[in-house]
Structure formats: structure tokens, C-alpha cells
Amino acid sequence: MKVPIILVNFKVYETSYGRRGLEMAKIVEKVALETSTEIIIAVPATMITRVAESVTIPVYAQHVDGVPEGAHTGAVTPELIKDAGAKGSLLNHSERRVRMDEMDDALKRMKKLGLESVICVDRYELVAPMALLKPTAVLVEPPELIGTGVSVSKARPEVITSAVDEIRKVQGVYLIAGAGITSGEDVYVAMKLGSDGVGAASAIMKAKEPQKVLLDFVNGAIRALEER
Numbered sequence: 001m002k003v004p005i006i007l008v009n010f011k012v013y014e015t016s017y018g019r020r021g022l023e024m025a026k027i028v029e030k031v032a033l034e035t036s037t038e039i040i041i042a043v044p045a046t047m048i049t050r051v052a053e054s055v056t057i058p059v060y061a062q063h064v065d066g067v068p069e070g071a072h073t074g075a076v077t078p079e080l081i082k083d084a085g086a087k088g089s090l091l092n093h094s095e096r097r098v099r100m101d102e103m104d105d106a107l108k109r110m111k112k113l114g115l116e117s118v119i120c121v122d123r124y125e126l127v128a129p130m131a132l133l134k135p136t137a138v139l140v141e142p143p144e145l146i147g148t149g150v151s152v153s154k155a156r157p158e159v160i161t162s163a164v165d166e167i168r169k170v171q172g173v174y175l176i177a178g179a180g181i182t183s184g185e186d187v188y189v190a191m192k193l194g195s196d197g198v199g200a201a202s203a204i205m206k207a208k209e210p211q212k213v214l215l216d217f218v219n220g221a222i223r224a225l226e227e228r
């Protein structure tokens with residue numbers, strides 16, 4: 001994982017799967033290559049192999065189950081996503097919560113397999129406790145702003161600054177901010193407040209011109225880094 005971190009969560013929009021999902025992945029790859037920036041995409045489990053075989057950018061799962069190999073119908077395990085070509089996974093997104101013990105089980109196995117991990121939390125108070133589990137990054141997102149187009153940078157900047165204070169208590173874990181990130185300015189502010197990057201979904205997945213939006217994001221991130 002490299003700073004600036006830009007993580008595009010495909011969720012399950014109509015642009016997330018099939019031919020359109022593949023097109024979206026290629027658009028993200030194009031922007032990543034043109035700007036020499038790492039952009040991570042978290043795709044639906046059914047798309048991991050197709051996407052990972054078609055693009056060079058890091059592909060994540062959106063969720064993994066901490067259950068061991070064996071009789072667990074419907075489970076998506078760390079072994080399965082790795083075999084499918086994923087480089088890591090989100091864990092505990094507000095839209096896909098997991099129990100703390102399950103998260104710890106999943107994380108331990110992900111680490112053994114060399115997979116990256118992004119634990120999502122819905123409040124800054126959980127940033128340090130989750131960072132103690134040593135994921136690659138913690139992503140803080142106020143749930144009430146997710147999908148609204150009203151960014152955490154503008155509406156709840158104190159969540160980012162408090163999360164930055166929290167992540168400093170633990171060494172070696174990145175902090176990502178998300179929810180409602182819509183513009184390069186939102187990315188710029190999130191990073192100026194001290195985050196290592198952003199997580200975003202709707203602004204890209206629902207955009208008429210996702211390439212433009214993403215390019216704006218990357219420019220905002222680069223501007224913030226230059227001013228550090």
C-alpha cells in the first residue's frame with residue numbers, strides 16, 4: 001500500500017460487475033498509470049478473478065469471512081480471495097459488519113497469506129483499538145455521510161483530526177478517511193487534516209465521467225502531499 005492511498009470501493013452498483021465492472025476497473029487503471037499513483041479497487045467477490053487478470057492495479061475483496069477451510073457453505077475466505085487474485089480486502093464495512101473475534105480470525109489468516117487488510121470503522125474512537133490488531137490500514141467513515149455526496153472532509157472534519165490523533169498511538173498502520181468524498185478538494189482536505197488517503201464509492205461508480213472525477217481526486221491528493 002502506498003501513500004496517497006486512494007481506494008475505490010465498487011460495492012454492488014450496476015457499474016460494479018460484468019462488462020461495465022471490467023470497464024470501470026480499466027478506467028481506474030488508466031488514471032493510476034497516467035498519474036503514477038497506486039489506486040486500489042475493492043470489487044465484488046465474483047469479479048475478483050476477472051478484474052485481477054485484466055488490470056495491474058491492486059484488487060481487493062470487499063469482505064472476507066474468518067472461518068477456516070472446510071464445511072462453511074457460502075463463505076468467502078482469505079484463501080479463496082488470494083487464490084482468485086486479490087491483494088487484500090476490506091473488513092467490517094458499515095454495510096458489512098463483522099464480529100470482533102471473526103475480524104481477528106480473518107486478519108490473522110490474511111497476514112499469514114500476505115494479504116493486505118483495511119478495517120473500516122464508523123467512529124474515530126475505534127481507530128486505535130482496531131489499529132492494535134495491526135491491519136494495513138484503518139478506514140474511518142461516518143455512516144450517515146456514506147453515499148450522500150456530502151464529504152467527511154467538509155461536514156465532519158473533526159472525525160479525521162481525531163482519527164489522526166488515534167492512529168498515532170499505534171505504529172505502522174495507515175489511516176484512510178471516507179464517506180461522501182466527491183471532489184479533489186475533499187481529498188485534499190482529508191489529507192491536509194492528516195489522513196494518508198481516502199476511500200470512495202458513489203462519486204466514481206455513479207459518475208458520467210469517472211475518469212475525470214478520479215483524476216481530480218488524484219490531483220487533490222498530490223497537491224496535499226506536495227504541501228506536507
Ligand code: G3P
Pocket residue numbers: 009093141145146147148149178179180181199200201202203
Ligand atoms: O468504502 C467507501 C465508501 O463507504 C464510501 O462511500 O459513496 O460515500 O463514497 P461513498
